[in-house]
Amino acid sequence: MKTLLLDHDRDGIRDLPLIRDLPAYRAGQIYKWLLSGVGFDGMTDIPKDLRAKLSELYTDIGAKIIKTARSNDGTEKYLYELADGELIEGVLMKYKYGRTLCVSTQVGCRMGCAFCASGRNGLERNLSSGEMLSELLCANARLGSERVGNVVLMGSGEPLDNYENVTKFIRTMSECDLVGQRSVSLSTCGLTDKIRALADDGFSVTLCLSLHSPFDDRRMRVMPTARAYKLADIMSAARYYFEKSGRRVIVEYAMMRGFNTRDEDARELRRLTKNFPCHINLIPLNDTDSGLPGVTGKEAKEFLGKLEALGASVTVRRSLGEDIEGACGQLKRRYTENLHTEDEHGG
Ligand code: SAH
Numbered sequence: 001m002k003t004l005l006l007d008h009d010r011d012g013i014r015d016l017p018l019i020r021d022l023p024a025y026r027a028g029q030i031y032k033w034l035l036s037g038v039g040f041d042g043m044t045d046i047p048k049d050l051r052a053k054l055s056e057l058y059t060d061i062g063a064k065i066i067k068t069a070r071s072n073d074g075t076e077k078y079l080y081e082l083a084d085g086e087l088i089e090g091v092l093m094k095y096k097y098g099r100t101l102c103v104s105t106q107v108g109c110r111m112g113c114a115f116c117a118s119g120r121n122g123l124e125r126n127l128s129s130g131e132m133l134s135e136l137l138c139a140n141a142r143l144g145s146e147r148v149g150n151v152v153l154m155g156s157g158e159p160l161d162n163y164e165n166v167t168k169f170i171r172t173m174s175e176c177d178l179v180g181q182r183s184v185s186l187s188t189c190g191l192t193d194k195i196r197a198l199a200d201d202g203f204s205v206t207l208c209l210s211l212h213s214p215f216d217d218r219r220m221r222v223m224p225t226a227r228a229y230k231l232a233d234i235m236s237a238a239r240y241y242f243e244k245s246g247r248r249v250i251v252e253y254a255m256m257r258g259f260n261t262r263d264e265d266a267r268e269l270r271r272l273t274k275n276f277p278c279h280i281n282l283i284p285l286n287d288t289d290s291g292l293p294g295v296t297g298k299e300a301k302e303f304l305g306k307l308e309a310l311g312a313s314v315t316v317r318r319s320l321g322e323d324i325e326g327a328c329g330q331l332k333r334r335y336t337e338n339l340h341t342e343d344e345h346g347g
Contacts, residue, residue: 001083001084002057002058002059002083003057003058003059004058004059004062004083004128004130004131004134005030005034005054005058005059005060005130006034006062006129006130006131006133006134007128007129007130008130009031009172009175010027010028010031011027013027013030013031014026014027018050018053018054018057022050026046026050029043029045029046030043030046030054033046034060035133035137035176035178036137037061037134037137037138037140037141039060039061040052040054040055040060059083061083061134062082062083062128062130062131062133062134063080063081063082063083063088063131063134063135063138064080064081064138065078065079065080065138065142066079066080066081066087067079071320071321073094073320073321074093074094075091075092075093075094075320075321076091076092076142076321077089077090077091077092077321078090078091078092078138078139080104080134080135080138082107082127082131086107086124086125087107088104088107088127088135088155088156089104089155089156090102090103090104090135090138090139090155091155091320091321092139092142092143092148093320093321094320097149098148098149098150099139099143099146099147099148099149099150100148100149100150100151100152101135101136101139101148101150101151101152102152102154102155103132103135103136103151103152103153103154103155104118104127104132104135104155104156104157105126105127105132105153105155105156105157105158105159105162105165105166106123106124106125106126106127106156106157106158106161106162107123107124107125107126107127107156107157108121108122108123108124108125108156108157109122109123109156109157109158109161110122110123110158110161111158111161111189111223111224111225112223112224112225113189113210113222113223113224113225114221114222114223114290114292115212115222115254115256115285115286115288115290115292116288116290117288118155118156118157119156123157123161126157126161126162126165127157127162127165128165129165129166129168129169129172132165132166132169133169133172133173133178135155136148136151136173136178136179140178147178148178148179149179149183150179150183150184150185151173151179151183151184151185152184152185152187152208153166153184153185153186153187154185154187154208158188158189158191159186159187159188160186160188160191160194160195160198161191161194163194163197166186167198167201167203170184170186170203170205181203181204181205182204182205182206182247184205184206185205185206185207185208185250186198186205186206186207186208187208187209187210187252188207188208188209188210189210189223189225189229190209190210190211190225190226190229190234190237191225191229192229192233192234192236192237193237195207195234195237195238195240195241196237196240196241198241199237199240199241199243199244199245200244202244202245203245204245204246204247205247206247206248206249206250207238207241207245207247207249207250208249208250208251208252208281209234209238209249209250209251209252210223210252210254211231211234211251211252211253211269211272212252212253212254212256212260213259213260213265214231214260214265214268214269214271214272215231215265215268216230216231218259218260219231222256222259222292231272235272235273235275238276238278239275239276242276242277243276248277248278248279249276249277249278249279250278250279250280250281251269251273251278251279251280251281252281252283253269253280253281253282253283254283254284254285254286255282255283255284255285255294255295255299255300255303256285256292256293256294256295257293257294257295257299258293259292259293261295261299261302261303263306265303266303266306266307266310267310269307269312270307270310270311270312273312277313278313279313279314279315280307280312280313280314280315281314281315281316281317282300282303282304282307282314282315282316282317283316283317284297284300284316284317284319286319300316301316304316
């Protein structure tokens with residue numbers, strides 16, 4: 001298969017056999033086009049024969065939006081097709097302070113969380129940094145004069161299970177003035193060695209930890225990774241990240257009735273998040289046919305109240321795009337189900 005040209009940065013492009021004997025500005029021109037989401041056909045200041053040669057060896061567009069859904073609140077869901085035909089999803093959210101894009105980092109996921117739709121079929125493959133960039137460029141292209149201001153790595157995949165490509169993506173976004181590190185949130189189910197690596201490598205993104213229960217034994221019931229990564233280690237890695245980066249850590253907590261919203265859950269969650277600046281983000285569980293119960297608005301408020309009474313910094317995440325099935329993996333699932341039905345009718 002051809003390689004994606006965007007997997008190279010400007011210097012990488014300059015060093016390619018096809019480019020290195022050309023005037024030095026060519027690489028810069030090509031890279032600039034790629035970063036504005038323009039394919040070989042549209043690179044008007046590049047000689048035609050060079051464009052033809054490039055397209056024989058490289059792919060110009062890493063991801064294409066093939067389906068969109070738009071919510072009444074302005075949220076848009078995208079189904080992207082990658083060059084090899086794999087499908088991933090993205091969500092563009094509209095906030096008062098700008099646009100936030102939820103980016104996928106893998107096709108599928110191998111973490112196997114019980115409530116999450118992305119990992120139902122395991123991991124297909126990692127996304128390359130150029131493919132992740134392409135997700136952002138597609139969204140920017142749709143926005144016209146507006147730009148994505150914030151990126152959350154909360155689409156399909158476990159970002160820290162694809163460390164090299166994800167960190168390259170983060171670096172490129174900030175080096176190219178697309179989205180700065182402080183406007184990037186990276187969500188992980190808690191791979192402690194990689195959290196420490198992020199700290200040691202000098203990153204300053206917002207680290208978000210998917211906790212979902214403050215007790216290891218309960219957490220194991222919904223998150224298989226909890227067997228390998230214990231809460232005490234996760235919190236100490238998070239503290240290390242805070243100390244190195246100076247960034248407050250966000251704890252994500254999807255509320256499930258009877259499972260993680262009891263008084264003792266609030267107390268233990270507060271205890272775990274007390275020793276360094278942590279903010280707790282309570283998430284109403286999205287229904288993904290997992291059989292796990294969510295909470296009502298009233299129950300969410302009650303649990304919020306318990307944590308506030310204990311002195312925690314805590315908010316309930318505003319739910320966007322509910323009418324278009326904002327939850328992870330649903331657009332892809334519906335699309336592939338429809339494809340199969342059409343196949344059956346056609347065949
Ligand atoms: N692998 C990363 C990113 C996953 S998605 C991680 O585990 O953090 C981002 C967040 O959405 C995670 O906190 C994840 O646990 C949560 N999530 C997944 N499915 C959900 C659902 N059905 N309802 C609410 N939150 C969910």
